[in-house]
Amino acid sequence: MWSRMEQFEQIRRDRDREGLSIRALAERHGVHRRAVRQALASPLPPAKRSPLGRPAPRLGPYRPLIDAWLEADREAPRKQRHTAKRIWRRLVDEHGAEVAETTVRDYVRGRKRAMGWPVGEVFIPQVHDPGVGAEVDWGEAEVDLAGVRTTIHLFFMRPSFSGAAFCQASLVETQQAFLELHVEAFDWFGGVFEQIRYDNPTSAVKRVLRGRRRVESDRFVALRSHYLYAAAFTRPGIEGAHEKGGVEGEVGRFRRNHLVPVPAFATMAELNALLLAGCEADLRRRIVGRAVTVGEAWAQERPLLRPLPADPFDAADTATPRVDAKSLVTVRQNRYSVPVRLAGLRVSVRIGAREITVSHSGTVVARHERLQGRYGTSATLDHYLELLERKPGGLQHSLALRQERERGGWPGCFDELWAALTVRYGGSEAARQMVDVLLLSREHDPGRVELAVQGALAAGAHDGRAVAVLARRADATGQPSPPLEQLEPRLAVHARPAPDLTEYNELIGAAQ
Incomplete structure (x- = not known):
């Protein structure tokens, strides 16, 4: 033919x-x-015209859904809107669609042009040697955090050769967060690059001089000295963004693929766990124009990194505040609770970007998630239990109890027990017994105490002592408590054999 x-x-x-x-x-x-x-x-046949208006039957049922996603993007953050690839991925993963990516791309391209979406940018390809360079940048995204739409800051470190990016989120873009996330990134990569390129962040650069000269901050120099890598800085402005286009593109790509549509999380820890899982999953992707996957390229690059120092860089600040009369310490204009026994004493505080750690006499006595902004208070109910033993009436309206409820650490069965105790004993005695129940969590696992409360309610035993008996009888798996052995001699003399009820049974039988 x-x-x-x-x-x-x-x-x-x-x-x-x-x-x-x-x-x-x-x-x-x-x-x-x-x-x-x-x-x-002409000896050359004319080029075939592309067919116009093909029905694309496999895509047909999903066109209204795609249109709805694109319409919803009008209200979404500019940098968290759907790309054609993300739409195709969602159709396949969430709706089981059997449709080609090119078909989706063609349809989305036409719809976006009709809706007035801008045309994408053009980038210059780069070539890099393995293990030599990496790039760092911040990005922003929006998430629903504990039910509130929140702007988060995304820290990225991306090797220029392999593209195996590290990403974690922070509520603030401070120098302390910048330094701590460097430490986490180096730990995740398992080594240090020879040079890292930055775009003049204030966390690292105090002043930009002529040319490539910079006045760098002392804390950043200390970090660089600890890990012994070189820092390079781009030109200021939009021109400098093209000098680290790998991480600039990575910020947008990662955000579109892992944070579209806008996701919801209960805590920052949950968010960062998802981001880290996304970093691991992206090792299986293949960058356009490369013969190997990101993970395969990273396997070549990883052995060439500088080994990590014996000890990680300590990015935390320290302070020695005095505990006030409410058993609170003030750190950076926010207050955090400590055990009431430390009231009036000075304690040592380690101030991290995400966590506040309080120590006394070399022992950690409190940990709190760091508060953002000013004039906030973080209180832990356990810190006040000794005081509440003497003043149980202060439990009901305490700030620590309210925050325990907000954090989800106060089970609903505790309120049921409290209400039953109030009916039976009155408000004051009910509060005292609830404090006794809370103190059980120092002896037993909190889950075990919760099960004991549920058991007491189920049995109709509305008494704090019944909860204590149930908590000590069995652990959360239902196994009985081990027998007491090796008693002190002064207690062993009181040991008695188990009572014999034979005669009692005979007496009952004779009476009948």
């Missing part, structure tokens, strides 16, 4: 040798006269 090119050739030969008419040539070769005229006009 002839190709169209060969068919044109034969038509031209027959016309040249035999002088046949257009009609005769059309009948001989079984083509339309229009095709004969085209062959006689």
